[in-house]
Amino acid sequence: MLPLKMTWNPSTGLDLGFFTIHYYSLMFVIAFSLGWYLMKKVYKNEGIEEEKLDPLFIYSVLAILIGARLGHVFFYQTELLWEDPLSVILPFRFVPEIEYTGFQGLASHGAAIGMIFAMYLYNKKILKKSVLWLLDRVILPVALGAIFVRIGNFFNSEMVGKITDSNLGIKFVQDQYNKYEVQRLTGIPNEHKAYQALTDDPQFANYIAEIPYRFPGQLMESFGYVFVFLILMFVYWKTNLRKKEGFLFGLFLVLLWTVRFIVEYFKRAQVEGREDWIFGFNTGQILSIPFILIGIFLILRALQQKQTPQYH
Numbered sequence: 001m002l003p004l005k006m007t008w009n010p011s012t013g014l015d016l017g018f019f020t021i022h023y024y025s026l027m028f029v030i031a032f033s034l035g036w037y038l039m040k041k042v043y044k045n046e047g048i049e050e051e052k053l054d055p056l057f058i059y060s061v062l063a064i065l066i067g068a069r070l071g072h073v074f075f076y077q078t079e080l081l082w083e084d085p086l087s088v089i090l091p092f093r094f095v096p097e098i099e100y101t102g103f104q105g106l107a108s109h110g111a112a113i114g115m116i117f118a119m120y121l122y123n124k125k126i127l128k129k130s131v132l133w134l135l136d137r138v139i140l141p142v143a144l145g146a147i148f149v150r151i152g153n154f155f156n157s158e159m160v161g162k163i164t165d166s167n168l169g170i171k172f173v174q175d176q177y178n179k180y181e182v183q184r185l186t187g188i189p190n191e192h193k194a195y196q197a198l199t200d201d202p203q204f205a206n207y208i209a210e211i212p213y214r215f216p217g218q219l220m221e222s223f224g225y226v227f228v229f230l231i232l233m234f235v236y237w238k239t240n241l242r243k244k245e246g247f248l249f250g251l252f253l254v255l256l257w258t259v260r261f262i263v264e265y266f267k268r269a270q271v272e273g274r275e276d277w278i279f280g281f282n283t284g285q286i287l288s289i290p291f292i293l294i295g296i297f298l299i300l301r302a303l304q305q306k307q308t309p310q311y312h
Helices: 023-046 050-075 107-129 131-154 179-186 191-200 202-209 216-239 247-263 283-303
Strands: 005-008 012-013 020-022 169-173
Touching: 005 012, 005 107, 012 023, 020 050, 023 050, 023 131, 050 107, 050 131, 107 283, 131 247, 179 191, 179 202, 191 202, 191 247, 247 283
Parallel strands: 005 169
Antiparallel strands: 012 020
16 A cells, blocks of 8 residues: 655665665666566567577667657657757756766657667567567566556656645655755755755754645556556466467557556646647647557457468
8 A cells, every 4th residue: 555645755776885776777677687587488488599589688778768768858858959969868967067867858658669660670680570479579578667667767756746635645855856955955965865854854844844745656657557567468378369460569559558648647747838738638648649549450450360470
């Protein structure tokens, strides 16, 4: 059960003394590691040589990271292309001053497009089957990974929800006060100690009281993806629908982007001025609609297949 009316102000990661493992990065490592293990089982089940798995891993990692970053820039923060172009491809901000930021903007829609393109290249050069055959199977680890990526967003206090009075509300301290503000408010020059003092020291209680409760949009999305993953796993391992080319990929598109479409109603707009900008939908919802429609088309097309295509 999610705690009621909680205040969320986590540390940045696991401090090992000589090195800090950031939770967001850790979630990506878990996602890719579990995805590799799951795809290994799928390849074994399909009789595919294991040596073809490592290139798939490399293609997937590059496609997701590059696609997600470019997707964020083109869909949500286009001004970076002329205001701070180097920050598009480097984990630094150069305007107004140079600062290491990491890649804070990653868009799942861009990751999806990048993944489809990468699977086309991987299939053409290495697997030599059918792109849809591959996508029907690679969506299993992708759906699993999406669960952990959204948990990573929660640790980073990213993609927070709209203000709410419900018991699901959470005070996201690090969303309300950036690292410069928290150091100014507390008078503590160390960012991490300043955040800790803000919630632990009673003299700063008034700043915590000013933070509104918001829906945990990241956890809501992650929770929805759990069901997406379980449904896809059931269809692949327990039914013959996996033999209908394009069915699983279509089902994935419909389920995952429907979850995203619904959760967007509870999330704060990622870009100011783009909430309710087309037919009452925000950017995330508009971008989800084409994926859902393509998914429906692929499902209907697959169900009309009389036999499974054979590849040699």
